[in-house]
Amino acid sequence: MTSAPSADFGTLPLSPATLANLQQLGYVSMTPIQAACLPPALLGQDLIAQAQTGSGKTAAFALALLANLNARRFAVQTLVLCPTRELADQVTTEIRRLARADDNIKVVTLCGGVPLRGQLATLEHGAHIVVGTPGRLMDHLERGSLQLDALNTLVLDEADRMLDMGFFDDIVKVAKQCPKERQTLLFSATYPEGIAQLAKQFMRDPLTVAVQAQHSSAQIEQRWYEVNDKERLHVVSQLLLHLRPASTIAFCNTKAQCRDLVAVLQAQGFSALALFGELEQRERDQVLVRFANRSCSVLVATDVAARGLDIASLAAVINVDVTPDPEVHIHRIGRTGRAGESGLALNLASLDEMGHVGKIEQLQGRESDWHPVSELTPASTKPLQPPMVTLHIQGGRKEKIRPGDVLGALTADLGYQREQVGKINVNDWSTYVAVDRAIAQQVASRLATTKIKGKSVKVRVLED
Numbered sequence: 001m002t003s004a005p006s007a008d009f010g011t012l013p014l015s016p017a018t019l020a021n022l023q024q025l026g027y028v029s030m031t032p033i034q035a036a037c038l039p040p041a042l043l044g045q046d047l048i049a050q051a052q053t054g055s056g057k058t059a060a061f062a063l064a065l066l067a068n069l070n071a072r073r074f075a076v077q078t079l080v081l082c083p084t085r086e087l088a089d090q091v092t093t094e095i096r097r098l099a100r101a102d103d104n105i106k107v108v109t110l111c112g113g114v115p116l117r118g119q120l121a122t123l124e125h126g127a128h129i130v131v132g133t134p135g136r137l138m139d140h141l142e143r144g145s146l147q148l149d150a151l152n153t154l155v156l157d158e159a160d161r162m163l164d165m166g167f168f169d170d171i172v173k174v175a176k177q178c179p180k181e182r183q184t185l186l187f188s189a190t191y192p193e194g195i196a197q198l199a200k201q202f203m204r205d206p207l208t209v210a211v212q213a214q215h216s217s218a219q220i221e222q223r224w225y226e227v228n229d230k231e232r233l234h235v236v237s238q239l240l241l242h243l244r245p246a247s248t249i250a251f252c253n254t255k256a257q258c259r260d261l262v263a264v265l266q267a268q269g270f271s272a273l274a275l276f277g278e279l280e281q282r283e284r285d286q287v288l289v290r291f292a293n294r295s296c297s298v299l300v301a302t303d304v305a306a307r308g309l310d311i312a313s314l315a316a317v318i319n320v321d322v323t324p325d326p327e328v329h330i331h332r333i334g335r336t337g338r339a340g341e342s343g344l345a346l347n348l349a350s351l352d353e354m355g356h357v358g359k360i361e362q363l364q365g366r367e368s369d370w371h372p373v374s375e376l377t378p379a380s381t382k383p384l385q386p387p388m389v390t391l392h393i394q395g396g397r398k399e400k401i402r403p404g405d406v407l408g409a410l411t412a413d414l415g416y417q418r419e420q421v422g423k424i425n426v427n428d429w430s431t432y433v434a435v436d437r438a439i440a441q442q443v444a445s446r447l448a449t450t451k452i453k454g455k456s457v458k459v460r461v462l463e464d
């Protein structure tokens with residue numbers, strides 16, 4: 001970009017109610033991707049935007065699609081295609097937050113892995129915005145349960161990831177069912193060949209928007225350690241004990257490495273959980289809830305599994321294996337040091353991987369800072385434990401449980417302090433609540449003898 005666009009939301013043609021809502025949400029100024037996308041998007045321009053999770057990309061398209069929306073018209077006016085259910089859920093949440101200023105905008109999520117029947121009933125009640133995964137959206141289009149004739153905005157979020165997952169044909173089919181007169185916004189972290197093909201097939205004169213993928217070196221400190229393959233996993237635990245980061249993602253190149261590392265860390269008493277492609281959706285949800293609510297210290301993940309996660313700033317990222325793709329390295333380390341906080345990226349490399357390290361140095365335009373493994377002495381004899389523990393409550397949204405009901409049972413009924421209770425996640429059939437580690441067992445047994453929403457509940461402590 002030649003000149004930096006103004007970062008003040010007030011320069012955009014948004015309603016006063018929307019501007020007030022942004023202020024309430026604490027969105028003081030636009031992120032670079034928002035500043036680059038919103039002015040043309042609000043003029044109705046098609047966009048191909050290069051943006052990653054954490055860049056504020058969701059608001060970059062959500063504010064544009066909300067501006068195109070007529071709340072009084074009960075028909076689907078926007079469709080957002082996402083690669084995974086998690087991303088679809090995050091996008092839905094963000095759109096709802098941004099739409100708070102407007103009356104009764106209905107946002108519906110349609111993803112696979114969830115019974116169709118409930119979705120059919122929801123659609124019958126009408127929706128303005130549909131967010132979903134391509135396969136399930138195709139199902140609905142084929143059944144006629146989803147009509148797109150009133151659509152004016154089509155969004156493809158993480159388009160590269162959808163292509164990786166083999167959704168090219170489904171995306172084309174969905175796009176063909178949308179009216180020709182519409183705005184199309186495509187977001188992607190990278191530009192594989194398929195993106196240009198998609199754009200050619202169904203975008204009108206798209207404007208390409210990119211903001212620097214590089215992170216400022218001041219924000220993320222990168223340290224490199226030379227290891228051999230035998231000691232590699234053990235060095236991860238040495239790093240954790242030496243630096244004691246509150247929350248860490250450890251990236252591995254393979255699922256097998258993830259499994260091995262989790263086994264090593266758990267055996268040493270760390271609270272570590274693995275996130276890789278083959279987990280069932282329920283297990284994956286549980287892992288993410290536990291990591292986000294501070295009851296798991298280390299998330300061990302493959303790149304594919306970790307893409308699209310919206311996790312607030314992490315204390316550290318550990319690259320257990322060096323990735324052969326230097327762009328992936330930039331994405332990995334970008335998960336720490338967000339939003340102006342400083343971050344730490346710790347990298348392990350064997351002699352065999354020095355070629356990959358060279359490529360990373362070239363892309364970053366700087367040399368690696370090598371540290372000796374011998375400096376990794378434990379900072380304390382205490383184990384590294386997360387501050388919270390997650391309790392699983394059987395029963396969720398379908399039983400009309402809301403976060404306030406759980407908080408009420410814990411504070412008003414059982415007399416715990418608000419500070420002893422952490423994040424509460426209510427899903428369709430289950431609820432997760434983080435509580436202070438010191439009182440977890442006691443809370444679990446006491447909760448099991450009280451009632452939530454007038455009903456007794458089954459409670460389980462989630463341990464590794």
Ligand code: AMP
Nearest residue numbers: 027029030031053054055056057058059
């Ligand atoms: P995203 O890249 O869309 O996943 O957004 C990352 C996070 O940044 C989300 O939690 C948003 O709520 C938040 N966010 C988005 N835009 C802004 C902004 N302009 N100011 C502050 N926070 C923002």
